[in-house]
Amino acid sequence: MAKADVSGKSLTKSEIATTIAEEVGISKKQVIAVLEAQAKLAYKEAKNVYTIPGLGKLKLRDVPARKVRIPFGPDAGKEVMKKASKKVRFTVAKAAKDAILGVKK
Numbered sequence: 001m002a003k004a005d006v007s008g009k010s011l012t013k014s015e016i017a018t019t020i021a022e023e024v025g026i027s028k029k030q031v032i033a034v035l036e037a038q039a040k041l042a043y044k045e046a047k048n049v050y051t052i053p054g055l056g057k058l059k060l061r062d063v064p065a066r067k068v069r070i071p072f073g074p075d076a077g078k079e080v081m082k083k084a085s086k087k088v089r090f091t092v093a094k095a096a097k098d099a100i101l102g103v104k105k
Contacts, residue, residue: 046088056092063087 011019017031024031042050042058050058065084070076 054093055096056090058088058090061087061089 013032013035014028017028017035020031021028038052042052046058047060052058063085066082067079068082070078070080
């Protein structure tokens, strides 16, 4: 069974698939197919809100245009308009926070 290294190294896709396959009792190929299908669905649905049960929410956020000050260079201190943009945000679920950090008393 693949185990997380205590040195802080993250698990690879293969290690994750092996661990889940052994836990659930299905093949590693099936686990990889599920993970890839979930990722594809998350990419497609992020413009709305895509919830991964027990982990959190993935959503696309509109950032409005705003004034920013140039901090350095020949134009330091000059205010310019930064154009509107879109950002992808992932919000961790409370259940995941509590499981990782422990419940606050």
